[in-house]
Amino acid sequence: MTEVVFTTLQPWAVVPDAPHVDRRAARGERDLYAEHFRYQRVTRLPADCPPWVMGQELGWLVRSPITFHPEPLEDNELAVPEDEQAADVARRLGTSELWKRGDAWIATRNASWLRAFDFRGEHGWEGMFVPNGSGTVEWRLGWGVRIPDRYLLLVMDAGHPGLRIPLGVLSAKVVNGMAGRGGFSIAVEPTEPTMVRRGDTLARIVLLHPESLQARARTD
Known part of the structure; x- marks a missing residue:
């Protein structure tokens, strides 16, 4: 396997x-309607359709x-020239943070939630x-x-x-x-x-x- x-x-x-599809609960509702109500029925249960169940599970x-x-994240991809500091570029462009991704930088604004959940790693x-x-x-x-x-x-x-x-x-x-x-x-x-x-x-x-x-x- x-x-x-x-x-x-x-x-x-x-x-x-x-x-997991709770077939028992679905069939319980069907039986409840049939037993206690005059008109309302549930006769075509999705839970009784194998393709639907397989898709759900x-x-x-x-x-x-x-x-x-x-x-929503406001971001912009930037280059930082070799003779400039990333912090200076961020301040000059009015952005809160710069993130290094490969050869470029990504500038973000108004995204404090990006840092709120920094976690302790190795x-x-x-x-x-x-x-x-x-x-x-x-x-x-x-x-x-x-x-x-x-x-x-x-x-x-x-x-x-x-x-x-x-x-x-x-x-x-x-x-x-x-x-x-x-x-x-x-x-x-x-x-x-x-x-x-x-x-x-x-x-x-x-x-x-x-x-x-x-x-x-x-x-x-």
Whole structure:
């Protein structure tokens, strides 16, 4: 059997769990209507439809480890000339912070929530949120996951109000390597001021076989 292993790396982490459809509760409501009401019925239960149930129970749910109020991120990608200091550039451009990402810098404004949850890592305080550019941030979740070599992990939006999770596919090398740098992370784009509570569902992750990406369609 193919196995996926989750590991808690930080005490505050909320490790993903498999979704479950409560068929007994759904059928209980159906029977209640039939027994006690003259007209109202529930005859076509989604819980009695195997394809629907399999879709609902697919993969694992990624949940928020914290309660906070994210807002849309104002960011701008910049270069810092070799003869200038990053702090001077930030002050000159009226931005609160500069974040180094590769060869460029990302400037952010009005985003105190990015720093509110810095956590204690192996080498001191680390950022839970790191700007990615284009209004998105990398959210480090404090747990690791190991998937079989050659397999892939699909990350899907779960529909949390005010948050958009870009659709993405990660290789086993990337997924398994995240355990050494703050744990698994997802890209998140706040689209409006919202409230996220600890335990809220953020995304769904699904294991994919590599042949899923190699399949080709043909029309006869």
